[in-house]
Amino acid sequence: MAKISALKGISNSPHPHRRHSSHGTPHHKRPIKRDHAWMDGSDDDLEVKRSKKHTGTPKKSGHGADHPRKKPRLSAPAGSSSSSTSKDASIQEQRKELPIYTGKDAIVDIIRENDVTVLIGETGSGKTTQVPQYLLESGLAGSGMIAVTQPRKVAATSLAARVATEQDTSVGGLVGYSVRFDEACSPETRIKYVTDGMLVRELLGDPLLSRYSVIIVDEAHERTLRTDLLIANLKTIQQVRNAPADAKGKASAAKLSPLKVVIMSATLEAEKFSKFYNNAKIVYVKGRQHPVTIYHTSQSQPDYVDAALRTFFQIHTDRPQGDVLIFLPGQEDIESLEKSIQLYANQLPKDVPGVLICPMYAALPPSQQSKIFSPTPSGMRKCILATNIAETSITIPGIKYVIDTGKCKEKRYVARQAGTGFDTLLTRDITQSSAVQRAGRAGREGSGYCFRLYTEESFRKMPVTAEPEIRRCTLTSSMLQLKCLGQNFEELEFMDKPDEETVVAALKTLFLLGALDNHRGLTPLGRQMAAFPLEPPFARALVASIELGCTAEVLSIISVLSASSHLFVDTTEARDAAADARRKFRHLSGDHLTVLNVVRAYEEVAASESKAGRRDWCRKMFLNERCLAEAMNIRAQLRDVCTRMKIDWRASAGDNEGPVLKALLQGLVLNTAFLRPDGSYKQVMGPSVVKIHPSSSLADKKMPAIFYDELVYTTHVYARGVSTVPKSFIAEIPVFRLRTAA
Numbered sequence: 001m002a003k004i005s006a007l008k009g010i011s012n013s014p015h016p017h018r019r020h021s022s023h024g025t026p027h028h029k030r031p032i033k034r035d036h037a038w039m040d041g042s043d044d045d046l047e048v049k050r051s052k053k054h055t056g057t058p059k060k061s062g063h064g065a066d067h068p069r070k071k072p073r074l075s076a077p078a079g080s081s082s083s084s085t086s087k088d089a090s091i092q093e094q095r096k097e098l099p100i101y102t103g104k105d106a107i108v109d110i111i112r113e114n115d116v117t118v119l120i121g122e123t124g125s126g127k128t129t130q131v132p133q134y135l136l137e138s139g140l141a142g143s144g145m146i147a148v149t150q151p152r153k154v155a156a157t158s159l160a161a162r163v164a165t166e167q168d169t170s171v172g173g174l175v176g177y178s179v180r181f182d183e184a185c186s187p188e189t190r191i192k193y194v195t196d197g198m199l200v201r202e203l204l205g206d207p208l209l210s211r212y213s214v215i216i217v218d219e220a221h222e223r224t225l226r227t228d229l230l231i232a233n234l235k236t237i238q239q240v241r242n243a244p245a246d247a248k249g250k251a252s253a254a255k256l257s258p259l260k261v262v263i264m265s266a267t268l269e270a271e272k273f274s275k276f277y278n279n280a281k282i283v284y285v286k287g288r289q290h291p292v293t294i295y296h297t298s299q300s301q302p303d304y305v306d307a308a309l310r311t312f313f314q315i316h317t318d319r320p321q322g323d324v325l326i327f328l329p330g331q332e333d334i335e336s337l338e339k340s341i342q343l344y345a346n347q348l349p350k351d352v353p354g355v356l357i358c359p360m361y362a363a364l365p366p367s368q369q370s371k372i373f374s375p376t377p378s379g380m381r382k383c384i385l386a387t388n389i390a391e392t393s394i395t396i397p398g399i400k401y402v403i404d405t406g407k408c409k410e411k412r413y414v415a416r417q418a419g420t421g422f423d424t425l426l427t428r429d430i431t432q433s434s435a436v437q438r439a440g441r442a443g444r445e446g447s448g449y450c451f452r453l454y455t456e457e458s459f460r461k462m463p464v465t466a467e468p469e470i471r472r473c474t475l476t477s478s479m480l481q482l483k484c485l486g487q488n489f490e491e492l493e494f495m496d497k498p499d500e501e502t503v504v505a506a507l508k509t510l511f512l513l514g515a516l517d518n519h520r521g522l523t524p525l526g527r528q529m530a531a532f533p534l535e536p537p538f539a540r541a542l543v544a545s546i547e548l549g550c551t552a553e554v555l556s557i558i559s560v561l562s563a564s565s566h567l568f569v570d571t572t573e574a575r576d577a578a579a580d581a582r583r584k585f586r587h588l589s590g591d592h593l594t595v596l597n598v599v600r601a602y603e604e605v606a607a608s609e610s611k612a613g614r615r616d617w618c619r620k621m622f623l624n625e626r627c628l629a630e631a632m633n634i635r636a637q638l639r640d641v642c643t644r645m646k647i648d649w650r651a652s653a654g655d656n657e658g659p660v661l662k663a664l665l666q667g668l669v670l671n672t673a674f675l676r677p678d679g680s681y682k683q684v685m686g687p688s689v690v691k692i693h694p695s696s697s698l699a700d701k702k703m704p705a706i707f708y709d710e711l712v713y714t715t716h717v718y719a720r721g722v723s724t725v726p727k728s729f730i731a732e733i734p735v736f737r738l739r740t741a742a
């Protein structure tokens, strides 16, 4: 049993203001004891137990355990082009050292002989980067493209950068990527890393995916909703494209080549996938390149943020060079830990290396996310604080140590009543698959270590894989996409069937938004909505804005609402100052037009100020610049879609707020509530009694009618992002008239 030595000065007591899982409660910062004394921490040890070597046979390739880092840092940030030195034979040598290399010919042969292949290989064996290149180099893809799907954007972009380097080309040439709101592809592109959602979207324009000869579904164990949609569709596409010549019909007329499908993962229920694809061939790739030693704590660590803090400094003070990757459930914990680490790092003695902290979560703009890939300055140790977006597929150069809190956030559908349920993010324990993937991030360039902040017994008790998203999330958006493909959710063959209740809820929502008629058929409005990469309510609002002549305003508002973090910074330390700043933007009608005021002010500042000036302004105004930057990016993409659809995105209602509120209301019609005599609000389309969230500018107001962006579920059901409208606006909406008539 190994025991990590005491970490001086870091208390073992739970964080003074430990945050509880909040599902959207206002951000709560943890005050840091600034006068915290350095003291002997011998009683504060986090004892970790060396449990087992990671499975697999470490290859004695000279990159083993205690060798100093030998390899050059290779990965280029997403979107950058490879350098000419990449022709460097060392990269080709590294490719040959990967465990998968010895099986190269056999893998190509198996894929050639089978329509569907399920390929299982340990993390780091080389599946994601090598298999597409083998297929391309062998000529198996013919003149078609090879798509490799990823559940997350950052994996798709960074893999494209790596494989482009290996192919000695620029990203967007032979090797490209396509993710929501960003693409680097050209007519030369033959290998395309793509998020599963983008490939589902491609189905809308090309239902047989005719440009592709191979589709590789990577990290299939995650069972995202999009991956499941794809898996179901690939089966039907193969029935057309791979049918015998005389039965091919339409596809044969178009002379489409057969489609090869490869399902890949390190941790997959291989038999289940194989069975779904009529007993598809399963191939196992043995071995990993570098060993990862895994430790578990001897006791559970309820305060996982504090445990992560202590473990990090134990590594930092006691262990040799190598960067650290810490997995946390969400942005809130990341920001809290970032502050704590910074505080203690500032107090380190001079002879201890400095700490460079890099946060990594979905809401960060891509430019900030790609910072994790840049080389660590000499004399420093990089500490990456990440959510599970860094869990699969990516290689972060320099990472030798992983700290796994064992927690993640999971989207889950909270069913209240058909048509009024909503997805909420809950913090929960991870699965064994996730734990294996997280540990795998440590053994990419050399041997590594993974410190699990949970016991070995907890690991054994974890479910092997997560419940598929199709069984736990809202289906509205996917159902709309399927309708555009002429498919019915209810009739499609899925690996796991969705709950009937969730299907009914999605049908009802789409009907109330006007996307479906009362025979469940797609309406022209529904088709128009599906063209926008937006949640259906926001797509509906955007379509409404075209008629109401306020597309410019609605685009600005929904771009902020589609960003992955909140616009306003909540701070307990300077609550009054934050409230004062917010008051400057306040619009009487509530939060939506307040958001618009912020965007307009930000645009003015952006036009005259430098990047630093902009940041400064955001800080003074207690605004989240990351949210605004992401929103501007989203808005630019949406404007492009409008231009392609010949929609005038400049159309503005000027100072007339009525049309803007009416357009938003069309999209958020299910999210409306009327004031009751007792001061509470009752949903118009559902049974819930809701309160206005304290973060809203209408929090202390009593308005006859409101609409809101979402419900959050804490001690009460809170409506967040609230505006008030005259009751007559609601009564004017056709679906509401229909309902009252009924």
Ligand SMILES: Nc1ncnc2c1ncn2[C@@H]1O[C@H](COP(=O)(O)OP(=O)(O)OP(=O)(O)O)[C@@H](O)[C@H]1O
Binding pocket: 073, 074, 075, 076, 098, 121, 122, 123, 124, 125, 126, 127, 128, 129, 130, 158, 162, 265, 266, 289, 392, 393, 394, 395, 397, 440, 443, 444, 445
């Ligand atoms: N961006 C990169 N920079 C440096 N090395 C890389 C990069 N991407 C991949 N590699 C090297 O290639 C190896 C194989 O990576 P690859 O993603 O193909 O493995 P994998 O089997 O798909 O693993 P996983 O299941 O974790 O995605 C890594 O372990 C690493 O050594």
